[in-house]
Amino acid sequence: MAVAIPIIVIIVAAIATVIVLAANRSRAATGSLSRETRQRDTSAEPAPEAAASSSTELETTGRERADETRATYENLPAKRGRGDVVQWEPVDEEELGVSRRQFFNRALLAVVGLAGAAEFGPAMLAFLWPTGSVGFGGKINAGKTSDIIAALQSKAAPFYVPEARAYVQQYPAADLAAAKKIYSAVTYSGMEQGFIALYQRCVHLGCRVPWCQSSQWFECPCHGSKYNRVGEKKAGPAPRGLDRFAIVVSGGTLTINTGDIEIGPPIGTNTTGQQQEGPLCV
Numbered sequence: 001m002a003v004a005i006p007i008i009v010i011i012v013a014a015i016a017t018v019i020v021l022a023a024n025r026s027r028a029a030t031g032s033l034s035r036e037t038r039q040r041d042t043s044a045e046p047a048p049e050a051a052a053s054s055s056t057e058l059e060t061t062g063r064e065r066a067d068e069t070r071a072t073y074e075n076l077p078a079k080r081g082r083g084d085v086v087q088w089e090p091v092d093e094e095e096l097g098v099s100r101r102q103f104f105n106r107a108l109l110a111v112v113g114l115a116g117a118a119e120f121g122p123a124m125l126a127f128l129w130p131t132g133s134v135g136f137g138g139k140i141n142a143g144k145t146s147d148i149i150a151a152l153q154s155k156a157a158p159f160y161v162p163e164a165r166a167y168v169q170q171y172p173a174a175d176l177a178a179a180k181k182i183y184s185a186v187t188y189s190g191m192e193q194g195f196i197a198l199y200q201r202c203v204h205l206g207c208r209v210p211w212c213q214s215s216q217w218f219e220c221p222c223h224g225s226k227y228n229r230v231g232e233k234k235a236g237p238a239p240r241g242l243d244r245f246a247i248v249v250s251g252g253t254l255t256i257n258t259g260d261i262e263i264g265p266p267i268g269t270n271t272t273g274q275q276q277e278g279p280l281c282v
Contacts, residue, residue, distance in 0.1 A: 010111065017107065140164040142247075142254040148195070157211055158198070158229075164256040166197045166245055167211065167218075169230055171272075178271040187262045190247040197245040197256045198231040203264055204238040212281035216274070218242065219282040226282070228274045232265055241265040 142148065142161045148168055151159045158167035171179070171191040179191050190196055198218070202209045207222035217234060218227040225236030232241040241264035246257040265271075 010115070017104075136163065136165060136258050138257075138259055140256045140258060142166075142168055142197070142256050145195070145249060145252055145254050148254060156216070157213060160200075161197075161256060164197065164245065164258050165200045166256055166258070167200060168195055168197050168247075168254065168256075170194055171196050171230060175271045175273075182265050182269050182271060184262055186246045186260065187244055190244075190249075193247070193249040195247055195249065195254060196230055197247045199243040199245060199261060201243070202238060203240055203243060204236070209242070210281075214278035215280050216277040217280075219280060221282055224282050226280070228270070228272065230272055230274075232269045232271065233267055234270075234276075240267060241269060 140161065140163045142159075142164065148159045149170065152168075152170055158169050160167055171194060173194065176188075176191060180188055183191065187196070200208050202220040202222065202225055204220065204223055204225050207220050209218045209220045209225070209227065211217075212219045215226075216229060218231065220226070220236065220238070223237050225238035226234045227238070227242050228234050231244060243264045244262050246260040246262060248255045248257070
């Protein structure tokens with residue numbers, strides 16, 4: 001649809017241009033004699049009596065026109081001398097009309113404006129339209145909590161949910177007292193249910209932060225920011241810990257609300273006390 005509208009506008013503008021050119025050509029041809037008419041007038045030779053009569057009539061008509069012209073211009077002001085100031089009088093736009101150049105300029109601007117509106121209008125509406133509840137930006141079902149716990153224990157790595165762009169980790173119940181002093185009520189509510197959902201984006205410059213199996217930390221390959229198992233900053237230029245999403249556990253299913261991003265904890269936070277457990281990946 002976005003492609004069809006500019007095409008229709010261009011076709012209408014082209015038709016209007018053809019009509020205007022045809023009208024101008026017709027107007028230019030009005031009052032002119034055809035080639036056959038001019039040849040017929042040239043070949044015709046008037047009789048002497050008709051020529052004399054025509055000469056007399058032309059002389060009389062010319063004299064009358066001269067008298068009319070003299071009467072018309074007798075009341076005009078005297079000619080302006082060199083250096084005299086002439087008072088400017090505004091031109092009546094209705095009398096002047098629209099020139100051909102003005103018409104084409106306005107038509108071109110109208111076509112460009114309509115084409116631009118047709119091209120960018122749908123894109124702007126799509127950008128401003130509220131995000132649906134399906135996919136990133138809405139609530140995403142991460143799966144059964146039993147399956148998540150089994151994956152976490154078997155791989156010793158976070159459970160990744162690609163639709164939510166998030167890592168799911170278990171939060172130790174023994175560290176809830178320390179976490180309650182640092183985290184918001186929304187984040188702490190998920191911790192009480194035993195899980196956290198960490199946004200995969202590094203808070204430094206937005207790179208995707210992978211998991212390092214040897215160090216058991218999240219390590220950003222772009223500028224070396226490092227975060228512990230629960231996303232608290234340990235090293236690098238990151239200004240805080242990893243941001244996280246609000247989660248809800250209901251009926252044995254974990255749901256991640258990617259429309260609710262909670263800001264990560266400040267520098268120096270280490271509620272779990274986890275340190276580097278092996279060689280760094282970055």
